[in-house]
Amino acid sequence: MLKVGVVIFPGSNCDLDAIRxxxxxxxxxxxxxxxxxxxxDTDAVxxxxxxxxxxxxxxxxxxxxxxxxxxxxxYASNGGPxxxxxxxxxxxxxxGLLPGTLLRNTTTRFISRDVSxxxxxxxxxxxxxxxxxxxxxxxxxxxxxxYQADPSxxxxxxxxxxxxxxxxxxxxxxxxxxxxxxxxxxxxxxxMPHPERALSDWTRTSDGVPLFQSLLSHLEAHV
Amino acid sequence: MFKVxxxxxxxxxxxxxxxxxxxxxxxxxxxxxxxxxRIGKHIxxxxxxxxxxxxxxxxxxxxxxxxxNPLTEEYSVEVEPC
Numbered sequence: 001m002l003k004v005g006v007v008i009f010p011g012s013n014c015d016l017d018a019i020r021x022x023x024x025x026x027x028x029x030x031x032x033x034x035x036x037x038x039x040x041d042t043d044a045v046x047x048x049x050x051x052x053x054x055x056x057x058x059x060x061x062x063x064x065x066x067x068x069x070x071x072x073x074x075y076a077s078n079g080g081p082x083x084x085x086x087x088x089x090x091x092x093x094x095x096g097l098l099p100g101t102l103l104r105n106t107t108t109r110f111i112s113r114d115v116s117x118x119x120x121x122x123x124x125x126x127x128x129x130x131x132x133x134x135x136x137x138x139x140x141x142x143x144x145x146x147y148q149a150d151p152s153x154x155x156x157x158x159x160x161x162x163x164x165x166x167x168x169x170x171x172x173x174x175x176x177x178x179x180x181x182x183x184x185x186x187x188x189x190x191x192m193p194h195p196e197r198a199l200s201d202w203t204r205t206s207d208g209v210p211l212f213q214s215l216l217s218h219l220e221a222h223v
Numbered sequence: 224m225f226k227v228x229x230x231x232x233x234x235x236x237x238x239x240x241x242x243x244x245x246x247x248x249x250x251x252x253x254x255x256x257x258x259x260x261r262i263g264k265h266i267x268x269x270x271x272x273x274x275x276x277x278x279x280x281x282x283x284x285x286x287x288x289x290x291x292n293p294l295t296e297e298y299s300v301e302v303e304p305c
Contacts, residue, residue, distance in 0.1 A: 057264075057289070057290065058292055061289060061292070062289075065288075100294070101292055101294045101295055103237070103238075103295060104240050104241060105240070106238065106240050107240070108240045108241060108244050148237075148294075148295065149294075150294070173238070173240075
């Protein structure tokens with residue numbers, strides 16, 4: 001039976017949304033993984049949003065050194081699917097699993113609203129169910145979502161088709177309107193917007209559903 | 224015992240929106256000569272090690288491993304006995 005791990009750090013606050021997405025959309029077992037765990041026995045891993053360790057020092061910096069992240073690094077290097085949402089994306093860049101970094105929004109404000117995104121790669125386990133060029137609406141809720149990377153990193157991202165989501169209207173100053181990227185191998189994806197909060201009519205948008213369906217069909221085909 | 228003082232600052236070519244906002248606030252308060260504001264972090268660590276050199280090397284390693292993000296930040300390490 002398929003299982004999806006959801007990592008919980010002190011200060012995570014979207015872990016229950018992620019667990020609910022796994023259980024309701026994918027209809028598979030969600031396994032909470034505590035930050036001090038050092039083994040992973042699941043078929044995919046979600047790093048949820050929130051403020052791990054209070055965002056002390058830099059968002060994601062302390063979480064990236066936790067025992068579970070050492071296990072996630074090994075898991076990802078063996079090809080395991082990993083997605084980091086919001087703070088999870090920040091943890092992935094701090095861990096070196098994804099290139100670049102997420103700086104303070106250029107507006108310096110915390111932005112919480114729905115945004116329109118362009119799907120720019122459907123070659124990841126999480127975006128197979130989308131069409132390239134498709135527009136989706138996910139909420140964002142962050143103060144440090146301004147994606148930045150040096151010119152050679154941006155060029156590599158573009159050449160390898162590693163940019164997965166772009167903002168239609170850039171809310172936070174991100175380089176090249178980047179909202180989400182993958183690693184070169186495409187099994188690790190990070191994005192600032194929240195697909196797990198976009199699953200039904202009462203959340204105004206259900207555009208996040210295909211992301212979890214994509215993961216389910218990927219796992220059914222590969223596990 | 225040594226006192227290690229570490230300053231972590233945004234690199235010069237990195238936009239510092241926090242610094243910019245504080246600059247605007249200072250200008251609004253009448254500090255009209257405020258040309259630029261950059262905001263970083265000031266970290267003070269007490270280390271129980273034998274030598275100043277050892278304390279300095281450890282401070283640098285701390286910056287590399289955790290305290291600074293090499294992509295966007297630069298750091299300085301100063302050591303004094305305490």
